[in-house]
Amino acid sequence: MRTLLVGLSTRAMAESAHRGSYDVVSVDYFGDYDQKLLVPNYSLLRDLGTNFQVSLLGEIAFQIDFDALAYTSNLENYPEIVEKLAAKGAILGNSPSVLREIRDWDRLSFFLRAEGFKVPRTLEEPPGSSGRWVKKPLHSGGGHKISFYLHGEEVAENFVVQEYLEGIPSSASFVADGRRAVVISLTEQLIGRAEFGISPFRYCGNILPLRIAGKDEAYLREILEQVQQMVDRITFHFGLKGVNGLDFILRDGEIYALEINPRYSASMELIEMAYGINIFDLHVRACQGELPSFSLEERFPASLFFGKAILFAEKDITVGDTRGWVARGIRDVPFPGDKIKRGQPICTLLATARGREECLSKLVAQAQELKRVLVSLQKAEFQYLAPILSI
Structure with missing residues (x-):
């Protein structure tokens, strides 16, 4: 079975698939040197010399023969392209209908609040003069186009204003079979670090595992329990499949959900390094209804x-x-x-x-x-x- 990998950057997922002896071909923007050493790859930048256009990415992918499809960032924001590609092969991951629901922040945040979970306040209209707020696109990735809201400025269409929360930017990875979920990592996100040449709010990396200065193992277990409860409810309600990510702010021992990334996420190659499991294999098996017998709690405390x-x-x-x-x-x-x-x-x-x-x-x-x-x-x-x- 030949699987098509498609997204802005497919190198990490391709490396995982290659390590797991899967037959894959990839279509992405960057076409990095190390990816082309491992798998057949078609790149918008390198092979076509074009800027990133998700529609063109879909067009090139559609011309390739494949049996199954696995996507990464930012195809989750374009369910219509996933739907078109799904006409040629089975989806290994979340369906277009699931993407439409899980990437609808109003729908997701309403559900989470109703279930008793915490989310930052989000407004479609400019707020009053109190508090700190950020403006962000309804659909984006990696912190693109997020900035502090200046009181009095207009909010563009397809943007929202969201409460700015002080805390630790964090993420969790989990694998799901449509009804149940298993958390396989907690990480600290590196956001807007000038050492890596990036502007505020932009994603630039992760450190695994999540570790809070001055907090013990019991504290981490409490955070893991909160995350597990949240992804359990989200998975059951929305029917998530395969590997997924949850971005959240950790503040005063509580998690505030920011978004669900319903696909392979950037931090997942660290899981392979740390725990010796193959993420792509986990993803394929979960989509077929098989979850791993993995306990993140048993990995506490971390030695590396x-x-x-x-x-x-x-x-x-x-x-x-x-x-x-x-x-x-x-x-x-x-x-x-x-x-x-x-x-x-x-x-x-x-x-x-x-x-x-x-x-x-x-x-x-x-x-x-x-x-x-x-x-x-x-x-x-x-x-x-x-x-x-x-x-």
């Missing part, structure tokens, strides 16, 4: 921490010879000589350490070293071109 960070370009750059990056543990690797524009991702960094702070420090150190190398390359290129340009 695993981190990933996406490094973004702070200015337009040209990378050098990147062929050795994969062996250094770098992922989402650009091709040698690629030109990367300011604000675009350069690559993904991975780290393992015995503590949360050490893990984050390793990621930051890798980012600083890579930026130093890239700056040196830009200087060398300028020095080479300067005499030519002066002729």
